[in-house]
């Protein structure tokens with residue numbers, strides 16, 4: 001149950017951060033349920049933290065003290081309509097919500113799903129204790145994985161204090177693969193545990209086969225973990241069904257200027273919790289007679305409860321934070337209703353994927369398919385072909401699991417809007433004045449990769465001279481690197497030990 005006081009204040013509320021409740025039966029800890037090698041756990045968690053957020057010093061994961069804050073919102077702040085899946089037809093859903101592009105919460109979708117029974121901490125722990133779920137990505141885009149039992153142990157322990165805890169966002173469960181491994185190591189097959197709600201089962205990207213990028217995720221995390229401001233890739237829409245816990249959402253229409261909702265935040269990262277702590281209060285603050293940014297741009301808030309499915313129309317910016325322990329499943333899709341929106345983005349960002357879709361739709365418009373007759377596909381293929389006359393526009397895509405937006409809208413109205421944060425010393429800005437948040441780092445890396453090797457050499461030489469000349473030691477960076485090296489060495493030692501070397 002949510003705390004009795006609802007606000008985004010910095011007051012600590014009873015039971016909010018330690019997760020224990022006096023009148024409830026005692027829940028067994030992970031260490032009581034399975035065996036935990038504590039030394040190994042320490043190493044693994046440090047390793048995962050250093051890799052997943054190399055910009056953040058290992059000792060500074062709780063430096064903002066966000067764990068003291070209360071992020072629950074009062075139920076009346078959530079004005080999004082609820083519709084019952086069994087009572088609202090597909091046609092009505094399309095007419096009222098999908099075609100006009102309006103978010104809505106759907107109830108009753110989880111009825112009869114095996115996930116309703118199976119997706120809880122104990123059952124999942126029993127089945128997948130040693131399976132390594134993805135908890136982040138390193139600076140090269142490689143997945144950072146962790147054994148499930150260690151992740152759950154982390155949630156019960158240091159994650160309670162971490163500002164933005166590690167978060168399981170894993171798409172591997174969808175890739176069915178035979179394995180000779182023991183049951184616990186086997187890739188979890190969660191596909192049979194849920195079924196896309198009826199409004200979303202006509203996903204045209206199913207025709208793109210292997211070319212299709214990851215599109216479904218098993219999502220599990222503790223309070224304050226979440227997904228920073230972004231919109232979903234390739235103009236796709238999304239549905240997100242929550243089985244356990246509560247999620248807080250803020251959504252903004254596609255036309256909202258990015259500068260407003262994802263401002264540069266001096267000294268802060270772009271994690272969801274940072275957004276709710278520092279950006280949200282500015283957006284909702286009305287200035288006397290003037291309407292607030294939240295009102296002006298049509299911000300929508302949702303307090304998603306267990307069993308509820310959030311529909312996020314394509315192009316909507318959103319930020320999501322877990323208010324307690326949550327388990328969810330989410331999928332991105334391209335429906336016949338949103339095909340034009342998706343096509344315009346896919347044709348530039350993923351031309352091969354777009355071509356595959358068009359080829360398949362053209363074939364179906366000759367012979368028809370299992371679901372629809374050929375007339376249906378003729379209309380779709382024609383819609384796409386008509387878009388040839390629409391000039392290309394470029395936008396960088398973001399992924400559902402990314403922690404911040406890369407949309408590119410602008411407005412003169414907000415030219416001077418830059419969030420000022422005086423609360424802490426800079427976490428993300430290095431001594432070189434560069435922003436070290438994940439997104440800025442990745443942007444710089446991509447830029448460097450594109451540059452010619454000669455240019456890279458020159459840059460490195462320049463950097464070396466600058467460091468020597470200034471005789472500066474980048475303490476934070478070095479400390480992070482030292483931790484990283486130490487952990488890596490320990491890991492290598494650990495592996496060697498296991499192999500008996």
Ligand SMILES: O=C(O)CCC(=O)C(=O)O
Nearest residue numbers: 226227238240320330400
């Ligand atoms: O559950 C979350 O953390 C956010 C997922 C998300 O962005 C989505 O479903 O589109």
Ligand SMILES: [Fe+2]
Nearest residue numbers: 231232238400
């Ligand atoms: Fe998303």
